[in-house]
Amino acid sequence: MxxxxxxxxxxxxxxxxxxxxxxxxxxxxxxxxxxxxxxxxxxxxxxxxxxxxxxxxxxxxxxxxxxxxxxxxxxxxxxxxxxxxxxxxxxxxxxxxxxxxxxxxxxxxxxxxxxxxxxxxxxxxxxxTTPAGGQPLTFAVAACAHYEHGFYTAYRRLAEQEPDLVLHLGDYLYEYGPSGYTALAGRVRTHTPGKCATLADYRLRHAQYKSDPDLQLAHAAAPWLVSFDDHELENNWAGPVSSTGAPAFDRRRAAAFQAYYENMPLRRGSLRGAVLRVNRRVSWGTLARFHLLDTRQFRDDQACLDGVRAACDERLSARRTLLGADQWRWLEGGLAASDTGWNLIGQQILMTQRDYKVGPGREVNLDSWDGYAPERTRLLNGLRGVSNPVVLTGDAHMHHAAQLKPDFDDPDSPVVATELVASSIASDGDGYRDRAWVAEALAENPHISYLDQRRGYIVCHLTATEMSVDFRTLDYISRKGAPAKTAQRLTLPAQESAHRLRS
Missing domain, CATH: 2.60.40.380 (Purple acid phosphatase-like, N-terminal)
Structure with missing residues (x-):
């Protein structure tokens, strides 16, 4: 550098x-x-x-x-x-x-x-540029960079690895005012005044984040594929619905979309009136195709008052959608027509089933795919026969490696894909690796093989025969200068029906 x-x-x-x-x-x-x-x-x-x-x-x-x-x-x-x-x-x-x-x-x-x-x-x-043939690819996956929670050292470490491509899967910024969300992390830096509501607010917040030299290094090091999650507008928004009942939410959403487009390396046709098109496909020659999803703009409102809570019947309604009908047809058609060796689905929220309650009973995050379970089952059933599908995810603020099954409660349900979840760049502060907590969480969710709550990102090395996955972590971000290390390395061989991850 x-x-x-x-x-x-x-x-x-x-x-x-x-x-x-x-x-x-x-x-x-x-x-x-x-x-x-x-x-x-x-x-x-x-x-x-x-x-x-x-x-x-x-x-x-x-x-x-x-x-x-x-x-x-x-x-x-x-x-x-x-x-x-x-x-x-x-x-x-x-x-x-x-x-x-x-x-x-x-x-x-x-x-x-x-x-x-x-x-x-x-x-x-x-x-x-992308290749015409099957050249190998090294790409990074990042998400969730709350400015107040710590320094962007992880972006600098990512840039130093000079990947071919960076996939950013949402929560590029946070809309809260100063100290609006600091319970887990404290406050290391301070947001610009006020909670974002107007076009000027969102432009100013983007400028504050973009002023960070570590983030600038990461942008200058490689091309990015970007998509938003919720905090680029408002926590847990859903389609036309504000999670806080904010007035004139359609105008606020339009302002956030315009500011996001103005501050991202997106094509000029991305912003179409009141819709910001981020679901799109990018092919890396014959090796891989990225299918980027939008899991916010077209979804139904969350079930059962949202949040992590006891599972409820409403989330099991087959009428509920996360992707919307048009995006569903676009994804289904694109996967069916794909002729690349790997199909990488980039999206924002945890797809694997995740039980947050230890012991009897179940608590799930209703903002994630657990809140739209029938559509998830339909998607996972549709991945049978798709060449080497891997789901790449942000949002969760911790590294995950998980096996995706149409029925997570059936031990005999086939594994159809692997999900790799990137921890956060900064959100929730330094983080930690509590081995006792990890052991309990893995026992409760046997299809999840790896968890780590430290900050970091993922680097994937992809060839025709395998995907090598480095989960990179930093021990602290509350001060500058932390080194990054590979906390876990996994290998996903191509053409294995069970998608077994090898440590």
Whole structure:
């Protein structure tokens, strides 16, 4: 990473600025750069101009005018071979964000990109196109980064591993005001004032998170596939329903969606009026296909007053949906038509059945797939015959490895897929590994083979024959500098009907 920073600084001298008046009084690239949604011939590159990221109106201290932004894509870190260049418009009505969609590049190779405006240069980002064939893939899975709960050292450690791709599965930010959710972690840092409710609030909160240098490193290290969960808008929202009964929730949701689009490396067609399309497919050549789901926007309201509580009959109604009819057809058709060796389903909430009560009786999280059990059974039955399905999940704030079965209460029910759940980047603070608690939880849920409550992320190394999984953890985030280590390494061989995980 130090070598890359040096080369980026050297490369900046080659981006000769045009003779234009410098009217921006400072560095407008305080939020860094990012790339995302790679394809066989391109990707999206992103930046957002902000002279003062924490300016109270959410506009980042920028003037109320559009700004021309030059961009370059090169084959090397020194930008000695520039392959594409152009000029985009950072529109003030879109918070001076820039989304440039590239195509026509070579498949399966690394590229570098940067921006310039009014004589100022951005940091340099590294990205890549997807391959045409079956080249191996190293990707990271991350989720849940409550700013107040700790430092983003896990993002820095993830960046240092330079994966080919990063999959971020929600709770990129949290909407609470200062100390709005600190019971488990205390407060290490402080949110911007107030709970997010308006477009200005969400823009400001995104800017605060994006100002973190460790997060900027992770964005600049690799292309990201992003999808939201609940806290990008409001805790446990469901379709058109506010979990708190917030007034004018449709306007608040539209504001959160607009701010999310403005601050993420998403394609320009993602925001369609009141709908933000994040369910999509990205193929890594013939090796793997990512099927990204939206488990918030089209779901029915949670059953039985939501939360972790005793299981109730309402959650067992076959009429209830988590994905919605259109997304269900999209997923079903995409899985049936997939011709890649692996099918990786990226989604936000725990899919495996999880009993939180030790001993007789059962308590489940009704915000997760346990609250929509018949649709989960239908999905898992549909995975029979799909080539090497693996479910990748966020939200739970702890690492899990689990075997997915259509009927978790039947020992003879077949295992149809594996679920890998990433712990949080920061949410719930330092975390811990209580061996007695883990033993009790695993005994209560025999289909779950691994749990760890420490902060961290997952790194997966994927080939045609196996997936090697590193559960990475940090011992603390309440102060900076923690190393990351592989707390558990598992191997998932291809073409095993039982999807047995080997330690």
């Amino acid at each position: 130090e070598r890359r920073a040096f080369l980026a600084a050297a490369a900046a001298t080659l981006f000769v600025p045009a003779k234009t008046a410098r009217t921006l009084a400072g560095d407008p690239f305080t939020l860094g750069v990012a790339s995302g949604d790679p394809s066989i011939g391109g990707f999206v590159i992103w930046t957002r101009l902000a002279l003062d990221p924490l300016g109270v109106n959410g506009r980042g201290g920028m003037p109320v005018r559009d700004v021309a932004v030059d961009w370059q894509v090169a084959a090397d870190e020194r930008f000695s071979k520039i392959l594409r260049s152009g000029t985009a418009t950072a529109r003030w009505k879109q918070a001076h964000s820039v989304h440039v969609e590239l195509d026509g590049l070579e498949p399966g190779r690394e590229y570098f990109y940067r921006f310039r405006t009014e004589g100022r240069l951005s940091p340099v980002g590294r990205t890549r």
